[in-house]
Amino acid sequence: MLDRILSPSRKQPLSRRTTSTTAADEIRKKIFDGELRDGQPIRQDILAAELGISRTPIREALVQLEAEGLVRSEPHKGAVVAGLSPTEIEETFELRELLEPMLLKTSAPRLTEEDFAELASILKEYSGELRTRNVRRWGELNTAFHATLYARADRPQTQAMVARLLNSSDRYTRLQLVMTKGLRRAEAEHALIVDYCRKGQFDQAVDLLRAHIHHVKTELMRYVTKANKPKAGAGRK
Amino acid sequence: MLDRILSPSRKQPLSRRTTSTTAADEIRKKIFDGELRDGQPIRQDILAAELGISRTPIREALVQLEAEGLVRSEPHKGAVVAGLSPTEIEETFELRELLEPMLLKTSAPRLTEEDFAELASILKEYSGELRTRNVRRWGELNTAFHATLYARADRPQTQAMVARLLNSSDRYTRLQLVMTKGLRRAEAEHALIVDYCRKGQFDQAVDLLRAHIHHVKTELMRYVTKANKPKAGAGRK
């Protein structure tokens, strides 16, 4: 279930999965894991060799990842991992601030027991990981939490957009989680949002969600701009 | 200029354009023109032969078009033109209702003389085409008008999203333009929005834009649901 949320292309029953979607998943994973860093060139040859396949499916995977915003490529020059500039980070979170409350408003009243169980399980692992400092996992859980909240919104296009936003901002959200008490605060707010949903206090859940995203944005922007990391988002034309 | 708006992939100076992006443009055009209808299978062989190229760039183009929402493909089965179900049409317009006013709010105060000239030129052609009943062109102009309005919003991701929404809903917007007095009303509202922007009455421009999109949605939904065209959006699993 978590897998399905995190890897957008894993909808097929695995038997009929194609090599290029597998390649896309692998590359996406490398980017999340930091094995491929922002602005770093992605060599088709090397990836093909690593995955034991030819370059053809790699190329198709890169087209898909570019559409997801994880990769930027220029003709005859190749693809690089797409970092987000501070401005782009801000825009991403503003979009989330706009779209996610809309989704929660529709989804919250329809959440099933299974959904709440899923959410509880995510939050539980989240709390457990508090001391492991497994940063990647934090980001994954954060993304999965939000995506699960909106599972019943019944707005596939919007959900896809939000999933894409969550994916492309994931690496930066982790920054915010690591510094300050971001993780603790997120833990508390996440739990409270679920509580509100359970109790039927949907408006309060929605308001808190909006405030939650807004707060993460503010903290993250302060960190990103003050800590003068102008190299983020480099490698652009 | 118009071309750049309507064909998302035409950002490169044409010299270094790649065969697959050309293919994507051609296929997109075929879909807009109705040469490829909703739900109709897209055969790689045939397209390749028509365009005088091999299947490789066709396949990459299809991946891109799928990300744009114009095409749906299943492994080993092939791609079909992606029609929007009434529900999906409604969702698309709700997203536009949310995103476009946001863009206009930022963009309107920064519109330059060139932008106004561009808008005027679009509106002029729009009026001229009123009697030609060149339906395709109406849709193009409508999309170009909206995209130009947001040119100065300086929010590339949001603009890209809206461009995608405009593209995928284009064929349906034309329905609304053709029936009723949609075209006349759109003409008037478009002109008024530009007027408000020129006069610095930005809030009113934004409000009118929102109302404009809302109205089109309402009319279109009435048409789509009442005229029982349940085949729209067919060809899905």
Added chain:
DNA sequence: AGATTGGATATTGTATCCAATCTTCCACCA
């Protein structure tokens, strides 16, 4: 008759090969 299996055909998916473009770096010259 209706369902089912097997194979022929059509279509997509992947690998391999060749062409086009970019990058690097060194020789050469002002």
Added chain:
DNA sequence: TGGTGGAAGATTGGATACAATATCCAATCT
């Protein structure tokens, strides 16, 4: 010394060849 031109290598883009899968239809069985 510093810049310029231009091969040589590296890398991507596209075409072709081959493999895998799906679809269709006829023959067979119940």
